[in-house]
Amino acid sequence: MPADAPFIALNRKERLVPVQLDGTELMLPEGENLAASLLAAGVRSFRETPVSGAPRAPFCMMGACFDCLVEIDGIQRQACMLSVAEGMVIARLKGTTHG
Amino acid sequence: MAEFDLAIIGAGPAGMAAAVTADKAGLRVALLDEQPRPGGQIYRNVSQASADRVRVLGADYALGRGLTTALAESGVQHIHGAVVWAIEDGFRLSYTANGTAAQVSARRVLIATGALERPLPIPGWTLPGVMTAGAAQILLKGSGIVPRQAVLAGSGPLIYLVAAQMVRAGVPPLALVETQSTRDMIGALRHMPGALRGWRGLAKGLGLIRELRRAGVKRFTGADRLKVEGMDRAEALCFRAGGEDHRIACETVLLHHGVVPNTQVARSIGVSHRWSSAQQTFTPVLDAWGGTDRPGLFIAGDGAGISGAMVAEIAGRLAALKLAEEAGHLGISERDRRAAPLLRARARELAIRPFLDAAYPPYPGALRPDDDTLICRCEEVTAGEIRQTATLGCLGPNQAKSFTRAGMGPCQGRYCGLTVTAILSQTTGQSPDETGYYRIRPPLKPVTLAELAAMAETGATNPEGE
C-alpha cells in the first residue's frame, strides 16, 4: 500500500495477484472487493464523467451510484460489486469517449 | 425457468427472516441478493467476519449470525451475487449472476431491498474522497479498510455508530460535524415517553456518544453551510457552527443524514407510494402484514419505511406467516397465534422512532440546495436548472427529467429523485404527493447484450416466451 493512500488496511492481505489498470500493473488481494482494493492501493480517481470530464471515485460502495464504473474486458461494470481476479484488465473511462 | 412458491429480493434481516420462516412452513423459497453473502447492510459479511472485525463492529453486528446460520441450515435456495433488474406480473424475476442473465418464477414475491442513504447534495459532494458514511462502513465490514483522515458530516444515529467503529479500529475520525441543532433535540423531547419504552435503543445511542467523547473525537452541532473544498479531490470540509466559520483539512469526507426506503423494485411494478412527512420520504402503501395493493406482492424491512434492523426481521416473519397462510400451508388461527408476539415486539421497537426522526432531521441545506449545487450526479444537473424548469411551468419530476436529463443516468434517480421532488414542490407550492416521483422502468440496472445472449443460450428463459 502506498504511504500516501487515504485508506488504511487493518489486516495484511495474504495472496496478491497482478491486475492491469490503464496498462500499469498493480498487485491486489485476490478475492477482495475490487473498489476497496483500488482505494487501498492509492487509486483516487476511478473515471471521468461523460458530461464535464470531472473525476469520480466510489461514493456509495453498494452498487447504487455508479461512480465506481470502470471498463473490464471491454464491459462497463461497477467496481464496488466485483472481486479482484488475477489478470483483470481494467480501463478507466475518459470523459470524452463514452456516454 | 426455476419455479418457486415464494421469491424474496434482498437477504438483509427482513429477507433472511422471511425466507427461513416460509421455508419452515413448507414453501419452496428462492432468496436473491446482489451481494456475494447474506446479511444485507447491517449484517454485511457477518458469516465471514473475524473475531477482531466483530469487536470493531460491535455486538449488534454479531447478532446477524443467528440469521445467517438459520439460513444456511434451511432449505432456502439462496441465489447470491444476483442483481434483480426486472419484476413482471405473474411473477417473473429477471436477474444477472456471474455475467449471465436468468429468470425465476414465483406465485408470490417479497421485496426486502432495504434502504439507501438519503442524498446529501452540497457543494463539492461529487469530488473523489467524498463518500457516504455507509460506504465507509461497507469498506470496514467487507474489506477491513478505514479512511485515514476523515470528517463525518450530517446527522443521525448511523454517524455515531460509524465513528465509534472507526475509533475501535484505531483510526478515529478527525471530527463529527452534526447538522442537527439543540432546537431539534428539544422538539424531540415530546416523543420522550415513547422513546423510553424503547430505552435499549436510547441507551445504545448514549453509549456511543460517550465512547466518542472518551476517544477525544471533536464534535460540532448545529452546523450549516456545509461545503467540500478541493480541485480534483476533497481537501477540506467547510461549515458554519456556533457563529463561526470552520475549515477542517482532510482527505475523506463522509456524508450522512439518514436512510430512506429503496423503492426502485416496488415502483417499477407500480406499487403506490405516499409521502411521509415524519420521515421526509415516500413509503409504499401497505397493510399490517406488508401486503401491497397487488395480490401476492409484499414488502418488508426498511424498504417499507425506515424502522431499523429489529423491526425489519419482525416484519419479514410477519409477511412470511401471511404468505404461508395464503399459500395454504398455515391455518388462519395458527398464523394469528404466531403473529401476536411479533406484533407486540414490533410496537415496542417502533416506540423510539418518532424521537429519532425528530431529533435527527435531514440537513435543511441539502433539502434546498443552492442553485449552483449539482443534484444529479450522473448527468451533472444543478438545483438551479431544476428550479428553472419549475418556473417554466414544469410540475413533476418526469417532465423535469426530459428537460434537464436529471435522473436519466445509470443510477436511475437513486441519488437525485427525492431532491428533484423537493425542489419542484418548494418552487411550485404543490405537495410532494402532488409533485410525485420519477417513473421507474426496467431494467433497474444496465444489462449487457452478452448477459442476455448467455440467458438465451442456456435456455434459462421461458421456452414459450414472447
Ligand SMILES: Cc1cc2nc3c(=O)[nH]c(=O)nc-3n(C[C@H](O)[C@H](O)[C@H](O)COP(=O)(O)OP(=O)(O)OC[C@H]3O[C@@H](n4cnc5c(N)ncnc54)[C@H](O)[C@@H]3O)c2cc1C
Ligand atoms: C449503507 C448502510 C449501512 C447501514 N448500516 C447499519 C448498521 O450498521 N446498523 C444498523 O442498525 N442499521 C444500519 N443501516 C440501516 C439498515 O437499513 C437497517 O438496519 C437494516 O439493514 C434493514 O434491513 P433490511 O432487511 O430491510 O434491508 P438491507 O439490510 O438493506 O438488505 C437489503 C438487501 O437487498 C439487496 N438488494 C437491493 N436491491 C436489490 C436488487 N435489485 N437485486 C438484488 N438484491 C438487491 C441488497 O444487496 C441488500 O443486501 C444501514 C443502512 C445502509 C444503507
Ligand code: FES
Ligand atoms: S460506489 Fe456507488 S455503485 Fe459502486
